[in-house]
Amino acid sequence: MKNFLLLPLLVAAGSLAVGAATTSSPAKLAATFRLAPTPDTLTVRGRITDRTTGQGLPGVTVLVKGTTTGVSTAPDGGYRLVMPTGHRVLIISSVGYVTQEHTISKEYRVLNVALQPDSRTLNEVVVTDGLAGKAAGVQITGRGEARDAAAPARKSKVSGWSGNDYVAAPRPAPGVGETYAHTQEGGFRSATKDPLSTFSIDVDAASYSNVRRFLNQGQLPPPDAVRIEEMLNYFQYDYPQPTGPEPFSVTTELAACPWNPTHQLVNVGLQGKTVATDKLPPANLVFLVDVSGSMMGDDRLPLVQAGLRLLVKELRPQDKVALVVYAGAAGLVLPPTAGNKRSEIMRAIDNLRAGGSTAGGAGLRLAYQVARDNFQKDGNNRVILATDGDFNVGEQSDDAIEHLIVQERESGVFLTVLGVGQGNYQDKKMELLADKGNGNYAYLDNLDEARRVLVRQFGGTLFTLAKDVKLQVEFNPARVREYRLIGYENRTLAAEDFNNDRKDAGEMGAGHTVTALYEVVPVGAPAAIDKLKYQQNPAETPAPASADLMTVKLRYKEPQDKTSKLFERTLRGSAVSLERASENLRFAAAVAQFGMLLRASEYRGDATWAATAKLAEEARGKDPEGYRAELVRLMKAAEGLQPPAGTYGSR
Template sequence: MKNVKLISLALSMLICFVVSAQERTITGTISDKSGQALPGVNVQIQKTKKSATTDFDGKYNIQAQKGDVILITFIGYQNQTKTIGDENIINVVLQEDNQSLQEVVVTTAMASKKRKATKSSTQMVQGKVAGVAISSGYVQYAPSQSIVVRDVVSLSPKNEPLYILDGVPVKSDQFAKINPNDIQDVKVLKDKDATSTYGSKASNGVVVIDTKNGIYKNLTEKELDAKLNIVHPAPTPNQEDYDAFVENAFESPKTAPLSTFSIDVDNASYTNIRRFINNGQAVPKDAVRVEEMVNFFKYNYPQPKDQHPFSINTELSDSPWNTKNQILRIGLQGKNIATENLPASNMVFLIDVSGSMEDDNKLPLLIQSMKILVNELRAKDNVAIVVYAGAAGLVLPPTSGDEKETINDALESLQAGGSTAGGAGIELAYKIAAENFIKDGNNRVILATDGDFNVGSSSNSDMEKLIEQKRKTGVFLTCLGYGMGNYKDSKMETLADKGNGNYAYIDNIQEANRFLGKEFKGSMFAIAKDVKIQIEFNPKQVQAYRLIGYENRKLRPEDFKNDAIDAGELGSNHTVTALYEIIPAGVESDYLNQQPDALKYTKVQETANNYNDELATIKFRYKKPDGDKSIEMVNVIPNKTVALNKASDDFKFSTAVAWFGLKLRDSKLISNKSTTDILKLAKQGLSRDSEGYKAEFIRLVESAKNVL
C-alpha cells in the first residue's frame, strides 16, 4: 500500500512538472484598427489570476500554456479572446465598441437596471441619482448642486464621481460644458460595479458618456478645453522643491588624485523629467540628476562569478559631445537571486493621507501602486500599514503576504485629509518595523508621499537626523514620490540618501508596475549596502577627469575606508552605471583652468614603472546587508580605447541619456548640444528593449524639442 502511495505521489509530481514545463512566455502587441498601439490594455488568462498590462508601445508578455484562453479588455473597445496554440507571439487588433444603445444605465452592487432614454425614464434616473438633473433626453448640472453619485454613507468630502467622456477621464468643469446634442449614451455606475472597473478613484461612482461618433475621443486635455471653450485662471505658482547643485568640474589627477563617491540606484529624476516633458512643461534645471537618468535603464552586464555580490565592468570610448575627450563607463551588475531564495520580508507601508494627497495622481495612484507590490508578496512575508495626516496611526497590524484581500481592503479604505505629521509617521513606522524585526530578513519601511511634510520634524536637516538615527536599527527605507505642483523632491532625496534607501517617482501606473512589479527584487531586496567607489587616474594618461552626475553622492577620499559613512545600497539583479569624462594627456582643452606652477613640497614622485598600459585603478567597498565591516575589491582599468562607432550598444545608449541630461541642465561643459545628434546616438544603442523604455526615451527627446 505504501509503495502505491509513493508511486501515486511520484506521478502527481511528474504531472505537475510536465505542466509547468509546458508553460511559456507569450508576447504581442495590442493596437486599434488604425495600427495605433494601445497602452494600459488588460490581458488575462481566463480562469486564472494571471494578468498583464500593455506598456506605452502596446506590448505585453504573460506566462501561459497551450490551450489557455487569453481575454483582452479595454475601455471603449470590444472584448476579445485568443486561444493559445503553438505560437509565442499573439498580436491583437481591438475593435471600437460602437454599439448604439441609446440608453441610460444606472448600476449598483445590488442590482443593474437599464431603461431607454425617454423623458419618463430619465426623470426616474434623476430621482435615483442625487445631483443629476436630466431634461430633454440629456444630462446637465442641477442648478444649485454638484453631481453626486452615492449611497447613504458619504465616501469622500467632495462626494464627486469620476467622469468618463468617450473612454477618457475628464474634469467636472469639462463634463459640465458638453453639448447635450452630442450625447448618445449615459451610464451611471455605483459601488462595486464602479470600483471593479475604475479602481478606488471611482468609489463615489462613475458617470460614463459616449458621444455621437466619439467626437471627443483622443483629445488631449488642452484640446478638449479649447473645444469646450473653457478658459482656466492663471495657475498658482509652482511650489515644487529641488536642491540646487553645481555640476562636477574637471579635476587634475596631480592635484586631486582620488575621486570617491557613493553608488546611486535611484531613478526618480528620470520619471519626474518624463512627467514634465509629457505635460509640455520646461524641466527645472535642478530636477535633472544625470546619474538617475542613466540608471533608469538596464544594461547587459554579466553576472558575478566569484564570492562578491556584484560584477565590475568598464569600457572606454570617445566622447560624443567633446570629440577630443573620452568617456569611461563603469558598470556594476548585482547578483540575481531566485525569488524563492529571497529572505522573508517585514515591511511597513508608511502612507501620507494628508489633504495634499487627494489628487488622482497621488493617493488613488498610490493605492493602485501598492496593490502591485502586495501581489508580489509571499506567505512568509508580513505587511503593516501606518498612515499619517494630522497624526500618525496604525491602519493594519502585521499581516501575512498571502492575505492579499485583507491588505488591499485596508488600502482601499484610505482617504485624504488633514495636515502632514511626517515625523510622527516615520517614528511609528520604524517602531512597528523594529517590533517585528526578522533576523537575516528584509526589514523595510516604504514611505509613499508627495514629500510635503509640514508638521513636526519638517526641515531637511531635522528629517536627515531622524533618518540617520533610524537606519541604525537595520531597517532599510524605500521612498515613493507622487504628484506635482507641491512635490518636494529635496526631502524625498534626503530621506533616501540618509536612510539606507532608494527613491522612485511614480508618475503613472506603468511606472508603478515597473518599479514595484517587474523590478520588485532589485527595488526591495538589498544584497549589498554602503557601496562606495574610489578611482585613481594615472596622470601619465589622464590630464583631467570629471564625474558625470553624482554631485550629491560625492565623498571625501578619507570617507572611503570609514565604515561609519553611509553610502548606497544595491538590490538583487540591480545594475549601476557611472560615467567619467576624460581629457587625455597632451590634449589642449578649453575646459582646463590655468595650471598652477610646480609645487615645491608636494611634487609628484616619479617611479620606475610608468604604468603606461593603465588608465586607472578602481576600488570598491561594500557591506553585507546585515554587516558592519566593509569588504574591498580592486580592479585595474587598462588604457584601451574603442572608437565610438565600435563601442557596445549599452555604451552608446547610456552616453546618449547622459548627453540629454547635460543638455537639460544647460551644461557649460559640452560643446555639442544638438538634439539630432543625441537622437542618432540613442538609436544606434537601441537594443534589448523588450519593455519599450528605451524607445520611450527616444520619443521624449523628440518631444523635448518643444520645451527646450
C-alpha cells in the first residue's frame, strides 16, 4: 500500500522501490490533491481513536483506496477528507494498529473508527516539511491538503506526522537478535608446505566500537563480534609517511611474542599518504539513510542525523551532497547540492523521521543511480549508507544484496557503511555490504564515534587512495617453521588470487593505517605440528639472522584503474625483546591479546587480563584523543565481567 505521505518522495525520485518507473507531472499531481468538490465527490469527517483507551490518535493515515488522496489525523484524532469521483473505500492505518477498510455511502458522511492495537511496525516512509514536494510545485500541509508551493503560507495547527508521537518498543538486551558472521580462528601453517599467506587489507573498525558498546553496558560481546583485525585497525600507529611513488609506506618489525615466549611476533604496517582536506578531489556524496521503523530511538536515526550534521560542516563548495531515504519505498529528498549550501543540506537532514518497513534494495539502487548521474571523473564518488542493517523488504538475502553491490561497484562509486542501533543489529549484512562495495564500515555507538569517523578521519573515511589492496607474505622455511595470521579470517585469499586483477580486495583511504600481525614459530622452537614420517622435515638449525625471514609483496590499483601495481619488501634481522620493540608493535600486540582473551582463543597462551592491560598502558605513547587510555579501561572492565573459572560460560 502506498501512503499519500510518500508523494513528495515519488515526485523527487521519479520511481518507487525496485523497477517502478511511473512518474507524474507537477500539474497532474496538484490536480490529484485539489480538494474543490466535484459533482460526484463526497466529504467525509470523523475521529480515529484507540479502542483500548478511547483516546484520539494523531498521525493516523486515512487513505482513499486506489488513489494517492489521503490525510493524516490531527492531534485529537480528527480528520476531514474529500473523496474523489468514483471512489468510496477508505483505508485506515497507523503504527501498531490493525489496518481497517470502510465503504462510505452517499448518506453516511461521518466515519468514526476505533483501531485495535497490533504489534506490526510502520509500513511507509515518513519525511516531514515537504522538501521534495516543494521541488515539484506541490506542498503537503499538516492535514494532507495540497497547495501551490509558491502560494503564501498559511498557519496550520497540525504539523503532520513526524514519528515523535510514538514510543519505540522496548529493545532486547545487547546481542539478542543481532547477527554476526561466524569465523573459524586461523591456525598455524607449515612454512615448508604452505609458505604463502595471502589476504586482503581491512581498514574497517566497526568491531572495536561494537565491542566497546557491549563492555560499556556491562556485558561481554559474542565471540563472533570480535574481529581482531578491526580492533587493531581502529587505532592509528606511528608509521612513516610514504616517500616513493606508492600511495602508502610499508613497515615490518620482528620481536618476541608476549603470550608465548618461544614464539615471535611480526608486525606489518601500512601508512596511507596524508592529504590535506583542501587538496582532496571534489566529492560526490549521496547520503542513503534508513528511515524505517527499526531506526526509532536515540541511538539510531537521531545519532545518524547528528553525525551527518558534523560531516556537512567539513564540506567544501566543490563538494556535492544528495540525500536518499528508504523505508516502505525509496525516495530522493535532496537533489545534489553544493557543499557550501549547508542550510539546505542541514534542513533536509533535520526533517528525517523514522517510520516504515525496510526496502534496502530499492534505496541502494536509487542512491547508486543518483551518484552515477552526478559522477565526478577525477573526484570521489561515494554512497554513505546509514542503517541498522535490518533489511526486510526487497533484496533481503545476503546473495541478492551481494549481487546488487558487486554490479554497482563497477561504476566507480564506492560505499561507506555506518551502522547504528542494538538488539536487531545486523552486523553480518553490514560487513558484507562494505566488503563488496569497495568501501569501509564503521559502527557508531555514540556521537564521539561519529565525529571520529566523519570529521577526524574525513579523508580516510571518504577518499580512497588505493583499491583492491592485497598482501602476500612468503616465509623462509630456513628461519620460520610455522606461522599464524592473527585475525583477517574472512579476508584470506587463495595464493593465485594475488595476481588476479579481477579479484576484489580492500580499499585504503587517505591517512589510514593498516596493521597485520603474524605469530611465528622459529626454526628450533617446539612445533605445533608433529614431525613428518615420510617427507623431509624442516631444518632443526635456523638460518642466520642475516637471511630473509620473509618477503612482503603488495598489489594495489589506483582508484579508477583496472590494472594493479606491484612492489615488495623483505624482513631480515633477529627478533628483539618485547621491551625493546616499538610502541607500534607493543600496542598492537596488546590489542591482539585483548581480542584473543575476549574470543577465548585456543592460541592465547600465557595471556592474562592484567598483563594485557599493563602492556597497553606502557605502549600508549601519544594519545591526544584518549582512545588508547579508553582501551586500557575496557580491558579492566572486561576482566571484571569474566565468570569464575570452571563455571558455565567462562572464557
